[in-house]
Amino acid sequence: MKLYSAPGTCATAMHIALEWIGKPYDVEHIDFATMKSEDYLKLNPSGVVPTLVDGDLALPEGSAILLYLVDQNPEAGIGPVAGSADRVHLHRWLAYLSGTLHPYFWPVFAPMRFTTDANGYDEVTAAAKQLVDKALTQIDQHLEGREWMVGEGKSVADAFLYAMASWSYGFEKSTSEYKNIDALVCKLAADPAVLKVHAAQGTSPKVPVAA
Ligand SMILES: N[C@@H](CCC(=O)N[C@@H](CS)C(=O)NCC(=O)O)C(=O)O
Missing domain, CATH: 3.40.30.10 (Glutaredoxin)
Structure with a gap:
């Protein structure tokens, strides 16, 4: 593989x-x-x-x-298996992360793809950051009183959120301000598998890397 x-x-x-x-x-x-x-x-x-x-x-x-x-x-044990009660929630959150949160980040990193006005990049970036805030707020509310995105254990949905949440640590409204997301990120940042991936990438937890 x-x-x-x-x-x-x-x-x-x-x-x-x-x-x-x-x-x-x-x-x-x-x-x-x-x-x-x-x-x-x-x-x-x-x-x-x-x-x-x-x-x-x-x-x-x-x-x-x-x-x-x-x-x-x-x-x-990296996510609810097909047919289990939590599986539908895994679909829901993977769809939300890839279909909503992820595209909201793109205009921040590449505003030139979202306007033909070379003087309009700041406005595109500002609008996209508002959308990122909306999505992260919804996810943070979902995580209130929960340890993980789906079910009772860590899953691929947490890894997906971990990857995307890292992008906004450098924003004016940092990922740290979404306390439940930040707590999940901190938990995963101590996971040996996650640290191994950072080492292979030459990256560090909570240090934003432009996507
Ligand atoms: N819909 C795709 C989007 C993947 C995507 O946008 N990947 C980014 C990195 S986070 C990329 O490779 N971007 C390169 C580019 O847009 O030129 C997915 O969910 O896999």
């Missing part, structure tokens, strides 16, 4: 999941130019990370990869 990733990106979550599973895997960190190369576009037509390659399967989309890893490794 091989994961294509890049340091500090959402693919950090899939890398953490592979560490939690504990079976052999390869990870290749690629840069933005390689993501747009002809060979890589055959694996991931969007030209982004993550992509998981498992035999003949080349699977893009972070949430699909996380569900695949849960289903292929039911004994690993």
Whole structure:
């Protein structure tokens, strides 16, 4: 099994999941130019990370990869298995993280993709930060009185949130201000598997890396 990733990106979550599973895997960190190369576009037509390659399967989309890893490794305890009561909540939160929170960050990191007005980047960034705040507030409220995003134990949804929450530690309203999210991030930042992923990436917990 091989994961294509890049340091500090959402693919950090899939890398953490592979560490939690504990079976052999390869990870290749690629840069933005390689993501747009002809060979890589055959694996991931969007030209982004993550992509998981498992035999003949080349699977893009972070949430699909996380569900695949849960289903292929039911004994690993990295998320509710198909058919269990909590499984629907795993779908819900992976969809929210990949479909709502993640896209809200993009205009902050790449405002030029969201306006044709070269003088309008500050406004795009400011508006996107308000959306990030809205989504993080909703997640923080969900975490009130809970230890983990889904069910009673850590899951791939926590790893996915961990990866994205790291992006806003440098914002005017830092991730630290969402106390339940920050508590979850701090817990995972002490997880040996997470520390191993940071070491492989050359990154550190809570230090923002532009996605
Ligand atoms: N919908 C995709 C989005 C993945 C994505 O945007 N990945 C970012 C890193 S966090 C990326 O590789 N961006 C490169 C680019 O947009 O050029 C998913 O959930 O896997």
